[in-house]
């Protein structure tokens with residue numbers, strides 16, 4: 001099993017509990033909503049699911065609660081052909097959950113309880129060592145303890161596994177080694193702003209912020225720009241390259257960034273000789289499909305839904 005995995009994600013799982021209401025309740029108030037649904041989310045799991053939908057052999061290293069949500073999440077991974085050998089269940093905390101209220105105007109109020117995600121520890125990383133050090137790509141974010149993400153990146157790098165780090169949700173005092181351990185450091189505009197202190201409102205701004213991040217020691221930087229696609233910079237070619245995405249009518253952009261990252265991991269694992277700009281162009285097009293339907297993981301396209309040109313060797 002371990003030898004077969006292309007993409008390993010060390011990261012989070014969250015159950016989204018979504019209520020749709022006419023308006024957001026005030027403190028102490030009870031109101032009636034008109035719809036409730038449960039979704040599978042969490043940045044780590046989302047990215048893993050997108051990579052799997054494109055055909056990558058994936059494994060998730062994460063922790064869920066010994067509860068109904070944790071067991072359902074494990075089944076969700078299995079349904080998406082993701083290896084669950086390194087998904088552990090704990091009785092010490094509940095599965096991570098996001099309680100989301102969305103009003104008719106599309107505004108929301110969200111409470112996230114990271115729960116079991118924060119209990120993912122060094123022991124679980126050690127148990128996953130065999131798979132993590134033999135994979136082609138490791139993908140990490142910041143929805144688990146940051147020292148676990150950093151340790152996973154270090155472990156992968158020692159074995160020449162390509163690393164993608166997504167500093168989300170962003171923290172202002174990011175450990176400097178995160179840059180050095182990243183083959184690709186990929187963030188969105190607001191994360192780039194927080195990390196550099198500079199405003200990022202255009203592709204040009206993203207180029208300048210990207211250069212600053214690149215100078216902190218990563219091999220490449222990608223800043224995603226929503227409907228404007230992304231900007232790519234590499235130490236081998238530090239001139240920022242703006243890569244536009246498809247012009248589409250978005251229906252729900254939730255999780256677009258995770259779709260992009262999952263797709264990028266797939267391309268780095270399956271087509272390692274493609275230039276990073278070309279991988280980013282294709283990841284843009286995959287994410288552009290995801291914004292055209294509702295939901296997060298449920299909006300992520302499969303290989304069969306996409307143009308053949310996205311799977312050409314060059």
Ligand SMILES: Nc1ncnc2c1ncn2[C@@H]1O[C@H](COP(=O)(O)OP(=O)(O)OP(=O)(O)O)[C@@H](O)[C@H]1O
Nearest residue numbers: 188224225226227229253254255256257284287288
């Ligand atoms: N309106 C859009 N039209 C086309 N592509 C889009 C659109 N929004 C997002 N994308 C695609 O998704 C990628 C990631 O989007 P974005 O930069 O908004 O990430 P994000 O802010 O992390 O998203 P989210 O927080 O919603 O997951 C973009 O680089 C682009 O390829």
